[in-house]
Amino acid sequence: MxxxxxxxxxxxxxxxxxxxxxxxxxxxxxxxxxxxxxxxxxxxxxxxxxxxxxxxxxxxxxxxxxxxxxxxxxxxxxxxxxxxxxxxxxxxxxxxxxxxxxxxxxxxxxxxxxxxxxxxxxxxxxxxxxxxxxxxxxxxxxxxxxxxxxxxxxxxxxxxxxxxxxxxxxxxxxxxxxxxxxxxxxxxxxxxxxxxxxxxxxxxxxxWHTQKLDIEVLGEQSHTGATAMADRHDALVAASKVVLKVHDVVESFPEGSIVSSVGRMTLEPNSPIVVARRVHLVADLRAENKHDVLEARRILIDQIARIAEQHEIKINVADFDVRExxxxxxxxxxxxxxxxxxxxxxxxxxxxxxxxxxxxxxxxxxxxxxxxxxxxxxxxxxxxxxxxxxxxxxxxxxxxxxxxxxxxxxxxxxxxxxxxxxxxxxxxx
Missing domain, CATH: 3.40.630.10 (Zn peptidases)
Structure with a gap:
């Protein structure tokens, strides 16, 4: 051959x-x-x-x-x-x-x-x-x-x-x-x-400049049927809003200059009759200049803080896998x-x-x-x-x-x- x-x-x-x-x-x-x-x-x-x-x-x-x-x-x-x-x-x-x-x-x-x-x-x-x-x-x-x-x-x-x-x-x-x-x-x-x-x-x-955000959403586990909606601290609902914010943050920048995504999410206890107590996800930000990534990060951290306050839960955010x-x-x-x-x-x-x-x-x-x-x-x-x-x-x-x-x-x-x-x-x- x-x-x-x-x-x-x-x-x-x-x-x-x-x-x-x-x-x-x-x-x-x-x-x-x-x-x-x-x-x-x-x-x-x-x-x-x-x-x-x-x-x-x-x-x-x-x-x-x-x-x-x-x-x-x-x-x-x-x-x-x-x-x-x-x-x-x-x-x-x-x-x-x-x-x-x-x-x-x-x-x-x-x-x-x-x-x-x-x-x-x-x-x-x-x-x-x-x-x-x-x-x-x-x-x-x-x-x-x-x-x-x-x-x-x-x-x-x-x-x-x-x-x-x-x-x-x-x-x-x-x-x-x-x-x-x-x-x-x-x-x-x-x-x-x-x-x-x-x-x-x-x-x-x-x-491109790349960085990820390690995001931990901490709510309170409770019964999906017996807990009143007003009494819930649902980590998954809050995490879902975080995912949408990650997706939408690119709208603050010129088209095509930055991309964002959440590719992994895990939740606990992952039971059909339990309100989620913890969700872990990773957000991925990439742009052709470092300033845009840092600005997107700033916007997201501010938005995530407001989500945590709205749902009366704690959300931890840490920088992860930063590449110049x-x-x-x-x-x-x-x-x-x-x-x-x-x-x-x-x-x-x-x-x-x-x-x-x-x-x-x-x-x-x-x-x-x-x-x-x-x-x-x-x-x-x-x-x-x-x-x-x-x-x-x-x-x-x-x-x-x-x-x-x-x-x-x-x-x-x-x-x-x-x-x-x-x-x-x-x-x-």
Whole structure:
């Protein structure tokens, strides 16, 4: 089989792990379904003769050493999914990374080239955050922005900790983390821009500012039939009003500049004949500038305080999972544009509203983030889809990006993270 045929065969095979009846996947972090994909990753690397490492937060590394002692350029993404999620989000980047690395190694051998940096492929743990919050956990622990010991204690809704879950599937590792010189990730866009403009590749230049609010609504448990309406302190009714305020806060800003949502809510005691005593929810705020997120936060906290007063209950609000805007190196963007042009692929610069492992990695090493088109812009659901042709375009570009980076195309001393002012000047220019 050709490189492209091998990639497509592997991609659609991995999509069988946790497959749903509507062509999606349910492969949440550290579940038996996740184990199947991890075992496949390890077997692929073993068959190539590559070193396999698993660190203490469950990140998996397939390492190709061609220059002893040199740091690694990593390619990769994540294999875990959302509940009833899509088969492309994350998995495409890992499988493309494996095949790109295989192609690069063959090319190095054929040309007799010893690269400046070694090459590796990574499957980050719990990027999605569906089972264990926060998201982007494995890569954030790797770069030091999240505390490993604290993340290992995080529990899912069943009270199972990250450490227990990883141990149960055999991936609570102890291996040393590799020294890294650079990182490249390819992903579906999760938006409509590339599809609408019929462009093959997006070169991600910056991420949106993101922050979540951890909200605990504390009412009083009582009988749904015997308690007079005037005597109730219903946590769920109050929480419902909070959800609507989170949804409506975007109306205070220019259209399209900010998004908000509540994606998780749990209530206690969750009985059909008991007024809820406690509701826990997480609000997600994202915007292309930090000021809008902070202003939306201010508005919501004020509104939530009024809801608490109206219902004579207590509502606790805490900041959670705050991520500053990340600007990707100009040198990396120019590299993507050069590689795409050489391959005859169309390319444009594009922002990411979603978080990715590359956002974490961009804090510590020169990082490249690539997008391919998403049909209808749909993501985090079973209808998520990108064509085989678009995946192969991306694979070609990723392989050449990895080749260039392994030869030293992006050296840390030669790149810098642009400031907000520098980025604004570039846009105006």
């Amino acid at each position: 050709t490189l492209n045929q091998e990639f497509l065969t592997d991609f659609h095979h991995v999509a069988e792990f946790g497959a749903t009846v509507r062509n999606g996947v349910d492969r949440q972090a550290a579940t038996p379904e996740d184990k199947l994909s991890r075992d496949w990753f390890a077997e692929f690397a073993k068959n190539q003769g590559w070193e396999i490492r698993v660190d203490h937060i469950g990140n998996m590394f397939a390492l190709i050493e061609t220059r002893p002692g040199a740091p690694y350029v990593l390619l990769g993404s994540h294999l875990d999914s959302q509940p009833l999620g899509g088969r492309y989000d994350g998995a495409y980047g890992v499988i493309a990374g494996l095949h790109a690395a295989k192609n690069i190694k063959h090319r190095l051998d054929a040309e007799g080239v010893v690269p400046e940096f070694n090459l590796g492929v990574v499957n980050w743990f719990n990027e999605e955050g569906g089972r264990f919050a926060p998201s982007i956990m494995g890569s954030s622990v790797f770069v030091g922005s999240m505390d490993e010991s604290e993340m290992l204690k995080v529990e899912d809704l069943e009270g199972i900790s990250v450490a227990q879950a990883l141990e149960s599937i055999g991936y609570l590792g102890t291996d040393a983390r590799p020294e890294v010189a650079g990182y490249a990730e390819i992903h579906i866009e999760q938006g409509r821009i590339l599809e609408r403009e019929q462009i093959n590749i997006g070169a991600v230049d910056y991420s 805007i990340q600007y990707y190196p100009e040198e990396g963007l120019e590299l993507v544009e050069k590689v795409a042009a050489n391959l005859g692929k169309s390319v444009r610069r594009i922002r990411t509203m979603a978080g990715h492992d590359s956002v974490a990695m961009n804090r510590i090493v020169p990082t490249v983030m690539l997008f391919i088109p998403s049909i209808d812009g749909v993501s985090h659901c079973e209808r998520e889809f990108s064509t085989d042709e678009d995946m192969l375009h991306g694979l070609d570009v990723l392989a050449d990006i990895g080749w260039e980076m392994s030869l030293g195309a992006l050296r840390e001393k030669d790149v810098h993270e642009r400031s907000t002012d520098e980025y604004a000047q570039g846009v105006k220019a």
